[in-house]
Structure formats: structure tokens, C-alpha cells
Amino acid sequence: MSMVLVFDLDDTLYEERVYVESGLRAVAEFGERELGWNSESSFHFMVDILDHVGRGKIFDLWLKEFGRHSKGLTRKCVNIYRHHTPNLQLFNSAKELLPHLKEYPMYIVTDGHKLVQEKKVRALGIEMLFHHVYITHRYGVKNAKPSTYCFELIKKRENCSWEDIMYIGDNPSKDFVNLNGLGVKTVRVLTGGQRKMKAMAGYDAQFIIPDLTHFLALLEGLKYGEQTCEN
Secondary structure (H helix, E strand, O other): OOOOEOOOOEEOOOOOHHHHHHHHHHHHHHHHHOOOOOHHHHHHHHHHHHHHOOOOOHHHHHHHHHHOOHHHHHHHHHHHHHHOOOOOOEEEEHHHHHHHHHHOOOOEEEOOHHHHHHHHHHHOOOOOOOOOOHHHHHHOOOOOOOOOOHHHHHHHOOOOOOOHHEEOOOOOOOOOOHHHHHEEEEEEEEEHHHHHHHHHHOOOOOEEOOOOOHHHHHHHHHHHHOOOEEE
16 A cells, blocks of 8 residues: 655644744734834844743743733733734745655644644645644644554554554654654654754654655655665
């Protein structure tokens, strides 16, 4: 049977940073519209927090900076972030690759807030390319990666063995570790924020490629037993 191809979403098919900045800009515009704060200054303030502190406390720190912090206002910012409509584009490599894979059953398995991930997929316009998009949080946070739960659903749906599945992702802290032990073929693309991460023993993918422009060659090599791209 054809190899079943399963893709991660964030930083594998598109650049997640673009989504994050899009959401921060939506919150900054809310700050100008409702609170009278300059949206450009707010946006750059939040991006600076993102770069130096991370995502977790951006809205709290922004509101504290302007003396308007409250749990209610923070929740409002989070809702604006999650409900905004982003303008996203696939990586050029993904845009070129996906039409060449029509002979393969294809799926997405992605972690994250249900509404957020749905909006990303819609913004990218890729639903029709995949048999199904599995958002792990729909099945409970405990079934987020590295859980293999959604992969088990794909295996049952395709009536295939683990060896017939290939997973393509970017994050070696969670994407590959449990799949490696099952016999799934795992591929890491060195794109996005995790591209320089050094994986712990057993956590990295079996195959590593710089980006998706190299994927067809890897797939063909595996098809004919020429595993020249193996890490």
C-alpha cells in the first residue's frame, strides 16, 4: 500500500511566528481602539517580550506597563488573540511539495487550542489536501504529542501497519520519540523556532532534512530502499 503521510502543522507547513505576530497586532489594535494606546508601540513592546521572555506572560506584562492590568482584561486579550483571523501562507517548499503527493493518503496531526488550529488550517486553505486534520486537543490535552493517540486513529482508519506511516514534524522535544519505538518513519525538517534544538537521546527523527524541498528525494529513496538521507 502507499505510504501514509502525516504532517505536523506549525513550523512544518508554515511559519508559526507569522501567526503569533498577527495575533499580537490584533491585540495591539484593540489597545489603541479601546484604551487609546499607540498600536505600533504596543505591538513592538509585545514582540520584544516574545523575543526575550516568551509567549506566556505577554499580555499581563503589556497591561502592567500601562497600569491597566486585570484578569478580565488579560482574558479579553487572549480571546482577541485566539479569535483573530490571520493571513497565513504555506512555506514555499510546502506549497510546491503538497500537489506532488496526491497519490498518498495525507493527514495533519497538530497540538494547540482547537479554535486557533482550525483558524490556521482555514487561513492556509489546505483542508482539501488532507483526508483529515487531527487537532489533538479535541481528544483531551492528555492526547497531545508525544501521545500516539491520533496516530492510532489514523492507523485504524487506513487499516495499515505502523511501518506504513511517515510523520513529518519540526519539534524533537515531542514529535518523534514515541513514534520511533513503534516503527513509524519519522522525518524532522529544520524549519521554525525549533530548528537549532539539540534533541535528547532517542527523541530526534530517523531522518533529518533542511526543509520540505528535500522531502520527495527522501520519499523516493525510501520507496526504492535507498536510505541515503538517513541521519
